[in-house]
Amino acid sequence: MTFISAKTGQFRYFDAQLGHPDWAGRKVLDFGGNAGAFLDGAGDRIQPSDYWCLDVSRAAVAEGRRRRPQAHWVHYDRYNPQFNPEGVHRLPLPGLGARFDYVLAYSVFTHLSDDEAVELVGGLRSMLADDGVLAFTFMDPAWSPPAGRGTPNVRWRLGSWPGRTAYGGVAVPEHQDPVTDRACGASWCAIVDHTVHFDARTPVPACGRYEVFWSVEHARSLFPAAEVRAPVEPERQHCCLVGGASS
Structure with missing residues (x-):
């Protein structure tokens, strides 16, 4: 697939949802990060060597690697009906050789079935450091600005x-x-x-x-341990915050 997103603002969004943390030295996994707009938006607050991107678009991963060769870019050849229809169904998450302080997923679970979302959230939580946080977005069908x-x-x-x-x-x-x-x-x-x-x-x-839409109540039924936060302007997506699998 050749999908390379032009979307920006991911860093601003997660920085606000996480309470403007100190990003220095924190390891970040950008799950579905495409060509790394999150890292671009972070400026010098995150070093490329502390950033990993995992995405189903081979072209996006190649473009991210070209722009930021010091960062870690991994193609995840998992099936998705829109973005990777020739990928492998239910391909497990790869080992990345690191534990992450933050695992972030912007507009990823908005393109997945419920059972896939639950499966992948479980796998991503297992990749967190002891005090790490997984933050991922969803879109409530009824929410309006x-x-x-x-x-x-x-x-x-x-x-x-x-x-x-x-x-x-x-x-x-x-x-x-x-x-x-x-x-x-x-x-x-x-x-x-x-x-x-x-x-x-x-x-x-x-x-x-x-494109998949969840109400806030549906998101909470899938992820009872998550803290659900409202969108931050100008974005329209809610955010779920979840701790590590042992928390």
């Missing part, structure tokens, strides 16, 4: 994709879309190409778009 400054997340994401939305193969105009209204109130839903799904058990084939 405060003071009426935007539409609910799921409606916003549906509007970001060309073409009409559909459910059960029937396209419907957005201005009279009861399916979108239902998605805004769902505890779990997903956009698969132009179709909205409401059953988390539905298998997802290779596709051009796979």
Whole structure:
């Protein structure tokens, strides 16, 4: 796959969610970090030698290595229906030879099934140092920016994709879309190409778009030990904070 993200702001987001920690000397694993925009955003607060990036996009990993050769770049050839449809299903996390103070995942679990999310969170927690923290994002379908400054997340994401939305193969105009209204109130839903799904058990084939939404209550049901924090502006994603597997 050739997916290289142009998204920025990941460092600012996690720095705020974690309470502006002292990053000096802390080992960071950027799970799904693409070409390393998090490290770019950190400036001199994180040394490249303390940074690891694990991503399913071979092209992104190669680009990150070209930009920051002192950092650690690892291609994780795991299947994902959108970003790595030719990858290996359920490929275990690789050993990276380090324990991490912070494992961070921005907009990764928004592209995974629930059972994969639970599996990978368990594996990532086992990679933490004794006092380490795993922080990962999710998108609540009903959340919207405060003071009426935007539409609910799921409606916003549906509007970001060309073409009409559909459910059960029937396209419907957005201005009279009861399916979108239902998605805004769902505890779990997903956009698969132009179709909205409401059953988390539905298998997802290779596709051009796979976005998953959890309500806060659903996130807490999957990860009872997590502390859930609200989005920080200008981002729309909530954050789950979890300690190591022994905590």
